[in-house]
Amino acid sequence: DAEITQSPRHKITETGRQVTLACHQTWNHNNMFWYRQDLGHGLRLIHYSYGVQDTNKGEVSDGYSVSRSNTEDLPLTLESAASSQTSVYFCASSSQRTGARNEQFFGPGTRLTVL
Amino acid sequence: RKEVEQDPGPFNVPEGATVAFNCTYSNSASQSFFWYRQDCRKEPKLLMSVYSSGNEDGRFTAQLNRASQYISLLIRDSKLSDSATYLCVVTDTNAGKSTFGDGTTLTVKP
Numbered sequence: 187d188a189e190i191t192q193s194p195r196h197k198i199t200e201t202g203r204q205v206t207l208a209c210h211q212t213w214n215h216n217n218m219f220w221y222r223q224d225l226g227h228g229l230r231l232i233h234y235s236y237g238v239q240d241t242n243k244g245e246v247s248d249g250y251s252v253s254r255s256n257t258e259d260l261p262l263t264l265e266s267a268a269s270s271q272t273s274v275y276f277c278a279s280s281s282q283r284t285g286a287r288n289e290q291f292f293g294p295g296t297r298l299t300v301l
Numbered sequence: 302r303k304e305v306e307q308d309p310g311p312f313n314v315p316e317g318a319t320v321a322f323n324c325t326y327s328n329s330a331s332q333s334f335f336w337y338r339q340d341c342r343k344e345p346k347l348l349m350s351v352y353s354s355g356n357e358d359g360r361f362t363a364q365l366n367r368a369s370q371y372i373s374l375l376i377r378d379s380k381l382s383d384s385a386t387y388l389c390v391v392t393d394t395n396a397g398k399s400t401f402g403d404g405t406t407l408t409v410k411p
Contacts, residue, residue, distance in 0.1 A: 217397075228305075228388065228403035229345070236397060244398070276344055288333055288392060290399065292344035 188213040192277050192293040200301055205264040207296050209277030217280045218260040219290060220244075220252065222273040229276065235260055267300045274298075304328055305391050307402035315410055318379045322405045324372040324389030333392035334365055336374050338385045339404065345388055348374075379409045 190211040199205050209218065216237045221229040221244075231244030233252040241252050249271060251263045264271055274297050278290040305326050314320050334351035349356065351363040351372055362375040372389055389402035 219399075221401075223342070229401040231398060231400075234398065242397075274342060288394065289335055289347045289350065292346070294344050295342075 190277060190279055190291055190293040192275075192296050194296060195294065196297045198299045198301065199267050201267060201269060203267050205267050205298065207262045207264075207275055207277075207298070209260045209262065209293060210258055211277075211279045211291075211293075212258065213279055213281065213291065214257060215279035215281045215291075216257065217282075217288075217290075218254070219278045219280075220250070220260065220262045221276045221278065222246065222271075223276060223295075224273050232262065232275075233260075264298075269300050272298060272300045302327060303403075304400045305389055305402040307389050307405050309403060309405060311406040311408055313408045313410060314379055316379055316381060318409075319375065319377045320379060320407060321376075322374045322387055322389075322407075324374075324391075324402055326370050326372070326389075326391040326400075328391065328393055328400070329370065330393050330395055331370075331391045332394045333399075334363075334372050335390040335392070336361075336363060336372075337388040337390055337401075339388055340385045345401075348387070376407075379407075381409050381411065383407060384409045 219234040220232040235254040277293040280290045282288040336348040337345040338348045339345040355364045360377045364373045386404040392399040
């Protein structure tokens with residue numbers, strides 16, 4: 187069955203370190219998204235991509251970067267981790283940009299703690 | 302003001318009750334609407350899309366009012382398993398982005 191996976195599921199790191207979170211989907215979806223979710227907040231969009239070599243900034247992109255070299259993967263990099271980036275990170279994908287069926291499918295999440 | 306606003310609750314209801322959640326959005330260019338369900342900080346999962354004419358899926362009914370920029374979700378005959386956080390999602394397909402509400406928490410009690 188097609189799926190979307192994230193790794194690692196849990197990560198503890200130190201302030202200032204570079205961290206990369208992996209996201210891999212086998213749906214063959216063109217669209218991929220990264221969100222963070224903090225207590226008291228909903229999901230906030232970090233970066234998104236509509237296809238290979240395409241990346242776009244979301245509402246909370248500062249301190250994060252992504253690259254899209256193939257359809258299946260959209261890794262999220264924290265250039266220099268900060269305590270404010272402690273959060274749960276969700277990756278998602280969707281097949282369409284338009285229409286009522288452009289729902290997103292989510293990975294299981296990565297719980298990141300920056301000490 | 303947030304782009305998508307929901308009453309955070311919590312809503313505590315007995316089994317068998319009917320409960321309704323509301324969601325308002327500010328971007329009039331929004332074109333697609335969804336309700337997602339999220340359990341205990343696990344990944345959100347699609348509950349149902351929301352169509353202009355309203356739609357029903359078993360005990361769940363979703364309504365959309367474009368003029369008032371308002372979406373609702375009605376749950377009838379609540380089950381213990383309905384306990385979760387319900388997220389309202391609004392998509393501007395021109396901009397290609399979805400905006401999530403902060404969620405409404407429902408607890409169904411025996």
